[in-house]
Amino acid sequence: MLARAASSLLAQASTSAPLAQDFARAATGVLLRGYHKNVVDHYEKPRNVGSFDKNDPTVGTGLVGAPACGDVMKLQIKVDEDGNIVDSCFKTFGCGSAIASSSVATEWVKGKAVDEVLTIKNSDIAKHLSLPPVKLHCSMLAEDAIKAAVKDWREKKAKNGGQQQQQQASAASA
């Protein structure tokens, strides 16, 4: 888990005393509590909550995270013939920052080409939401969700579509 990694890194950095990890947690807790207004806004008014039919060939679904880690994100995209994302939606089990990260991700991918959204970086999302270090994994999860959704759509397309599309897909992923 990234959060664990983060706190143990902090612990190593600060001191090697046995309780360093606890102190590091206490220190990061200060950051944990404060939410940037963009996070609160997306949490209170999440954009694009919902689901598409995951069997629809034009829909790509990305499901990332794990319940045991406290974060599961499902992000879906609807792609038109030209490979443009016409619609997107999400459902997220996770903290406010995870909900906000996925909400932002759906907003950003809409109207973009599938290749273009692969360039969305977790750091951009984190910056937009001013996420503290302990919450960076939320933005990483959002990036992973976008990539997983695109991958799912490509796999479906490859399965259903002709050779031409397959070539396009492999060219794009190369």
Place this chain on the structure above:
Amino acid sequence: MALRAAGAGLRVWRAALGSGGSLLPSLRGFTAQAEPVEEEVIEKKGIQLRGAPMYLDMQATTPLDPRVIDAMLPFMTEQYGNPHSRTHLYGWEAEEAVEVARGQVAGVIGADAKEIIFTSGATESNNLAIKGVAGFFRDKKKHLITTQTDHKCVLDSCRYLQQRGFDVTYLPVQKNGLVDLGQLADAIRPDTSLVSVMAVNNEIGVVQPLADIGKLCREKKVFFHTDAAQAVGKIPIDVNAMNIDLLSISGHKLYGPKGIGAIYIRRRPRVRLEAQMSGGGQERGLRSGTVPHFLAVGLGAACDIAAQEMQRDQAHIKRLSERLYKGITSQLQGVVLNGDPEARYWGNINLSFAYVEGESLLMGLKDVAVSSGSACTSASLEPSYVLRALGVEEDMAHTSIRFGIGRFTTEAEVDRAVELTVQHVNKLREMSPLWEMVQEGIDLSKIEWAQH
């Protein structure tokens, strides 16, 4: 914010000063029903609030009972002497007040006043009990026993001792949060000096079988310490009937002031322990440092009130917590009460809401001051170690909220908390991919999750 605090402060002063003897009815709920601050928006930590949220976090701390403030006030202004001053009236009257308070603290647990030592709080009391007893018997006895669900300061004191060559058994608890007495009996060794088991758990509110543990420890000639910070003044405790040898008390968990606590140390048979603080030898040499007499007076008053009103408090709290529990569970499915449903202190209701992440629920419940576990661990992203010790699945442990109900909680607050909780859990479930999958009939445990 400053304005609001000043206003609230004035209200307290007016209330405390303008009242005579029977101020209870007029003041009941004065803290909980803080007057709404009109049209003033508070912005804290990026969250906007209208007025103060209602307070349902009584395990973190409780408001001061106004009667306690009344008792304390003269000792802050007029009678400010050092209770250890022997040469003048100021010292004498301060000492007298401390001794009255000592008797009041002893009274609530059925002890003798001579067996009470004032400390800065339950953390210090726990440190003193564990490190003190272990240290005194270090030559012959190298083993201690505690439980996995005990408070951080107990566990941390034990870990400290482990690093210094002691052997510690951290007993697991059963699924209901209670200690298995058979397991405890098996864990006791000839070189065990101390068994430390928390009376009422701070996270889930279960009440350990103190009398049974005490009896067992007495039979095996092992000292029994209990961290009773969440229990004193709330459930009946009798140190003699329960064979308790050491007991930790906190002031601010029973409507007393912060910064004061006490430890009960049995005199017959005498419990010997090593002081952890060097200095002027106050408190029978066990806790050097000037006793903050006005805080001690506050703790004494709080214990006195709690002893007198325990039955009424219990009835009030039971009624409200049942109202809260039934209110929530009648409207939501997938809600689990953590900890034993019978052996519990009802002022603590720890609920897991399946498929809803606790932190996001807390963020939604901004008008209700609750927590997802203990205040000490809420900075960490780890699920509660107490819930993990109960064998609660990691995903369910991430979904818990603790509602703390107390003497000043009102029915209206509980009803509003139920309403908001139901509303936000429904909203978050609508947003939860796990909830959706469960509705579709997918077994979540069968999915291979990519662990991050």
